[in-house]
Amino acid sequence: MVVAVLGGTGKLGLGLVHRLARAKYQVIVGSRDPDKARGVASVVSDETGGLVKGEANLEAAGLADMIIAALPVAGMRDVLAGLGEATRGKVVIDTSVDMANMPGQIDCAGVRVRSILEDVRATAAFQTIPAAVARSQGTAADCHVFVFGDDPEACRATVDLAGALGFDAVVSGALSDAWMSESITRMLIGLNIRYKKRSIGMRLVGL
Numbered sequence: 001m002v003v004a005v006l007g008g009t010g011k012l013g014l015g016l017v018h019r020l021a022r023a024k025y026q027v028i029v030g031s032r033d034p035d036k037a038r039g040v041a042s043v044v045s046d047e048t049g050g051l052v053k054g055e056a057n058l059e060a061a062g063l064a065d066m067i068i069a070a071l072p073v074a075g076m077r078d079v080l081a082g083l084g085e086a087t088r089g090k091v092v093i094d095t096s097v098d099m100a101n102m103p104g105q106i107d108c109a110g111v112r113v114r115s116i117l118e119d120v121r122a123t124a125a126f127q128t129i130p131a132a133v134a135r136s137q138g139t140a141a142d143c144h145v146f147v148f149g150d151d152p153e154a155c156r157a158t159v160d161l162a163g164a165l166g167f168d169a170v171v172s173g174a175l176s177d178a179w180m181s182e183s184i185t186r187m188l189i190g191l192n193i194r195y196k197k198r199s200i201g202m203r204l205v206g207l
């Protein structure tokens with residue numbers, strides 16, 4: 001399975017790239033700058049022994065079976081707008097959190113991706129996973145991943161991927177419910193600041 005991480009050079013994306021490589025996925029780091037992507041891929045490949053290469057976002061998306069969009073909300077449209085054919089029919093996992101506007105059902109993670117790329121099978125996940133947790137060396141992570149989506153197979157694929165990366169994942173609602181995850185993330189960021197931590201995440205009990 002080939003997984004592309006668009007924005008895989010960034011804080012969260014890089015952590016996921018490391019985890020994917022350690023879990024023996026073929027990984028493609030996507031970037032606006034293919035040289036930057038290749039540089040990052042080479043470092044991760046050396047560190048993990050995994051199959052990691054770097055490409056421009058368009059090529060990365062085209063080569064992938066599954067795509068993680070680890071992009072800031074502000075730059076997402078610019079990156080995704082040209083990727084229609086390369087992403088058609090694929091599962092695209094949106095990790096985004098809108099820190100500038102309060103998200104709602106018509107403009108939340110996953111819905112944002114689907115509004116740009118109409119023919120993808122969008123899910124939203126990893127919102128509540130701090131980059132420091134994604135980047136941590138241990139395989140298993142203590143946090144739950146909340147998965148949102150309207151396509152049951154895409155949700156299952158997202159849960160399976162998160163599981164392979166060491167997270168317990170739960171399908172938590174429809175795509176338009178992903179604003180809830182974004183709201184929790186705002187709280188977690190506040191807690192990390194208040195308690196001077198970087199890895200406060202969330203774990204469900206009683207499942």
Ligand SMILES: NC(=O)c1ccc[n+]([C@@H]2O[C@H](COP(=O)([O-])OP(=O)(O)OC[C@H]3O[C@@H](n4cnc5c(N)ncnc54)[C@H](OP(=O)(O)O)[C@@H]3O)[C@@H](O)[C@H]2O)c1
Nearest residue numbers: 007009010011012031032070071072075096097127130131
């Ligand atoms: N950081 C976290 O702890 C965390 C946790 C959960 C969810 N998230 C969410 O996940 C997404 C990625 O977060 P992040 O912290 O990893 O972001 P980031 O490091 O700021 O950016 C990720 C990558 O996106 C590309 N990028 C940056 N600005 C861009 C722009 N204006 N237009 C297009 N591309 C741009 C860059 O890649 P290139 O320069 O290589 O193209 C960058 O390395 C965000 O939506 C964030 O809210 C973050």
